[in-house]
Amino acid sequence: MVSAYTLTSLVEEKKLQNRFIVEEDERPKVAYNQFSDVIPVISLDGIEDDSPGGRREVIRNQIGQACEEWGLFQVVDHGVDTKLVHDMANLAREFFALPDEEKMRFDMSGGKKGGFIVSSHIQNELVANWREMVAVVPYPIRERDYTRWPDNPKEWRPATEIYSENMMGLAEKLLGLISEAMGLKTDTITKVCGEMAQRMAINFYPKCPEPNLAIGLKRHTDPGAITLLLQDKVGGLQATKDGGENWITVQPIEDAFVVNLGDYSYYLSNGRFKNADHQAVVNHEHNRLSIATFINPEQEAIVYPLNIEEGENAIIEEAITFAEMYKRNMFNHSERSKLKKLAKDQNLPKEELEKMLKNSGKTTKSLKELLA
Ligand SMILES: O=C(O)CCC(=O)C(=O)O
Numbered sequence: 337m338v339s340a341y342t343l344t345s346l347v348e349e350k351k352l353q354n355r356f357i358v359e360e361d362e363r364p365k366v367a368y369n370q371f372s373d374v375i376p377v378i379s380l381d382g383i384e385d386d387s388p389g390g391r392r393e394v395i396r397n398q399i400g401q402a403c404e405e406w407g408l409f410q411v412v413d414h415g416v417d418t419k420l421v422h423d424m425a426n427l428a429r430e431f432f433a434l435p436d437e438e439k440m441r442f443d444m445s446g447g448k449k450g451g452f453i454v455s456s457h458i459q460n461e462l463v464a465n466w467r468e469m470v471a472v473v474p475y476p477i478r479e480r481d482y483t484r485w486p487d488n489p490k491e492w493r494p495a496t497e498i499y500s501e502n503m504m505g506l507a508e509k510l511l512g513l514i515s516e517a518m519g520l521k522t523d524t525i526t527k528v529c530g531e532m533a534q535r536m537a538i539n540f541y542p543k544c545p546e547p548n549l550a551i552g553l554k555r556h557t558d559p560g561a562i563t564l565l566l567q568d569k570v571g572g573l574q575a576t577k578d579g580g581e582n583w584i585t586v587q588p589i590e591d592a593f594v595v596n597l598g599d600y601s602y603y604l605s606n607g608r609f610k611n612a613d614h615q616a617v618v619n620h621e622h623n624r625l626s627i628a629t630f631i632n633p634e635q636e637a638i639v640y641p642l643n644i645e646e647g648e649n650a651i652i653e654e655a656i657t658f659a660e661m662y663k664r665n666m667f668n669h670s671e672r673s674k675l676k677k678l679a680k681d682q683n684l685p686k687e688e689l690e691k692m693l694k695n696s697g698k699t700t701k702s703l704k705e706l707l708a
């Protein structure tokens with residue numbers, strides 16, 4: 337029987353359902369397994385010792401450069417126990433292999449915080465992502481809510497808790513390095529973040545009948561400070577640094593974490609460090625698992641450049657809170673998709689649409705106002 341709820345049950349179908357067919361310009365341009373090695377792989381071995389060629393060299397020449405060019409790098413020798421990482425991934429796979437009814441016990445649709453969902457937590461999206469996911473919010477600890485945090489397989493929840501704690505530790509190390517790469521003190525970024533928050537998206541992308549028409553997770557930037565992404569060896573994470581014209585597929589490296597800079601870090605660095613522009617594509621041969629751990633500042637943290645070089649202007653007009661930044665970005669994203677759909681329905685010339693898209697990114701004006 338075909339279920340209406342999960343993707344796993346659609347895998348056997350020959351044709352992709354309409355709700356997953358993305359606009360032509362959003363379809364994959366590069367294969368999921370055509371790997372590129374342009375994203376630097378950085379070893380954290382010995383990074384805590386301040387030997388002359390050591391920490392400073394890595395920060396300036398490797399981390400700083402990667403952040404300026406892509407907002408993206410991979411780390412190895414990061415000190416996180418590989419057994420823990422493997423257990424975490426295997427337990428996640430076991431969860432996604434459960435029957436629909438069992439996964440749906442944790443259903444988070446309807447705007448709930450945390451749980452299982454197909455596509456994304458964003459409501460009223462125009463096209464669905466070819467993805468199942470479980471979202472959990474491990475930090476702040478006092479806000480932990482276990483209502484829809486899966487307890488099947490039963491070892492998964494405790495494993496996630498330990499994994500999450502390890503991610504917090506690694507994030508702190510990395511934020512120290514990134515802070516220094518910005519020319520600041522080691523603890524400046526963690527200090528301005530306030531009480532650190534963490535959200536985890538455990539993403540499962542089943543084999544897709546027509547992967548060239550679909551997207552696993554559409555193009556976006558992550559909102560927070562950094563994301564630590566664990567991916568299996570299948571491949572599918574792609575990045576662009578020219579607004580989606582050209583894409584590269586990140587080479588999967590066993591036991592490495594992909595480190596993504598988010599919007600918050602982009603603003604803190606006054607745009608010197610990029611917020612990685614990325615997406616996930618799917619394929620017909622393999623299921624794929626990725627675990628994204630988002631490290632976010634507290635809701636009230638201030639979004640504003642930490643230092644502005646002489647002769648430069650701040651890339652953000654006024655200091656706002658992280659909560660406000662998130663709200664504005666979400667608003668812009670959804671307005672932009674609506675605008676694109678409208679342009680298509682009304683056969684608007686491409687140049688006209690581009691002009692409108694450009695403007696829509698700069699304001700929080702609604703679609704109606706823009707069109708008026
Ligand atoms: O699955 C991936 O490779 C990317 C996941 C991602 O970007 C996210 O969850 O924000």
Ligand SMILES: [Fe+2]
Nearest residue numbers: 557558614628
């Ligand atoms: Fe992401």
